[in-house]
Amino acid sequence: MTPSTIRELLAARRQPTLSLEFYPPKDPLGFGILGGSIERMRPVHPDFVTCTYGAGGSSREFSFAAWDLLGRMGFTPVVAHLTCVGASRADLAAQIDRIHASGIRNIMALRGDPPRGETTFKPAPDGLAHASDLVALIKSRHPDICCGVAGYPETHPEAPSPADDLRHLREKVDAGADFINTQLFFDNAAYFRFLDAARAAGIRAPILPGLMPVASAAQLDRSLAFSRATAPQKLREALQTPDPEAARAAGIEWLVAQIDGLIAHGAPGIHLYILNQARTILDPRLAECLARWRKASS
Numbered sequence: 001m002t003p004s005t006i007r008e009l010l011a012a013r014r015q016p017t018l019s020l021e022f023y024p025p026k027d028p029l030g031f032g033i034l035g036g037s038i039e040r041m042r043p044v045h046p047d048f049v050t051c052t053y054g055a056g057g058s059s060r061e062f063s064f065a066a067w068d069l070l071g072r073m074g075f076t077p078v079v080a081h082l083t084c085v086g087a088s089r090a091d092l093a094a095q096i097d098r099i100h101a102s103g104i105r106n107i108m109a110l111r112g113d114p115p116r117g118e119t120t121f122k123p124a125p126d127g128l129a130h131a132s133d134l135v136a137l138i139k140s141r142h143p144d145i146c147c148g149v150a151g152y153p154e155t156h157p158e159a160p161s162p163a164d165d166l167r168h169l170r171e172k173v174d175a176g177a178d179f180i181n182t183q184l185f186f187d188n189a190a191y192f193r194f195l196d197a198a199r200a201a202g203i204r205a206p207i208l209p210g211l212m213p214v215a216s217a218a219q220l221d222r223s224l225a226f227s228r229a230t231a232p233q234k235l236r237e238a239l240q241t242p243d244p245e246a247a248r249a250a251g252i253e254w255l256v257a258q259i260d261g262l263i264a265h266g267a268p269g270i271h272l273y274i275l276n277q278a279r280t281i282l283d284p285r286l287a288e289c290l291a292r293w294r295k296a297s298s
Ligand SMILES: Cc1cc2nc3c(=O)[nH]c(=O)nc-3n(C[C@H](O)[C@H](O)[C@H](O)COP(=O)(O)OP(=O)(O)OC[C@H]3O[C@@H](n4cnc5c(N)ncnc54)[C@H](O)[C@@H]3O)c2cc1C
Pocket: 051, 052, 053, 054, 081, 082, 083, 108, 109, 110, 111, 112, 113, 114, 129, 130, 131, 132, 149, 150, 151, 156, 157, 158, 159, 160, 164, 165, 166, 168, 169, 171, 172, 181, 182, 183, 184, 210
């Protein structure tokens, strides 16, 4: 039987896991398109999928609908993301109970970002200030839920120092987090440095590297703007071509090289921020890379 939690899945794995991240569409047409994308992605057989959370009332419902769609279409286990944005403790408790009642047993516990234009996060009245508080709340209500948390190879932008950020990551694990999923990065050296520093700080939880395929210089810039990660000049140069197909190919080649390097050095899995795009994951160069690693380690 397939394990229902990521904790069990990572403990039982004989090979690195492949996970895909989705985001919820905003209307019925978008849900139809997402359903079609999932159908096309079936041959990829991800080990698990995650889907992001929008905190507002309607966005929240779209997240629940997307988790439900992924589960109904057999893309399981589903990891439901949850943030502290705009929610009181009682509201979050109700969301956690609702997720549990829907059968989902994995939550990515996040604080969420400050609103656009603000640099500091202000919790809602009677809300939670840090992701570690959310992990503790989840575990206190449903100890059978497996919790993932975010880790930042290039340090979270609000943290005064990498050491402070790692201390807070340790607090999330001490509160009960079962695994860590990293922010995207384009230079594997950042992941390996982070891994060493996390282990030196006593963090033992598996750390899944998060990678984003980019198909153009503009897409790279957008991903750097929201993640505040950095990109090697070589990647930027490779994407600077007037031919969109050549840029797409360069982005895939970069991703494949990152995956090969991570797997060769023992990463527990690969998490792909695929932005609902079937085309990327079905690219023959990426498909060949995934098949190679899964075959080699099976
Ligand atoms: C894998 C992944 C998935 C994501 N999914 C979503 C999503 O679905 N929806 C969404 O809105 N956003 C999402 N985000 C973005 C995330 O919400 C932001 O990066 C946010 O700014 C921080 O969230 P966090 O959970 O890391 O917060 P925290 O772990 O709370 O950390 C935030 C900052 O506070 C500091 N800090 C933590 N604890 C303390 C403390 N006790 N005292 C002082 N400082 C502290 C940390 O060092 C860090 O600088 C995701 C990010 C990642 C990496």
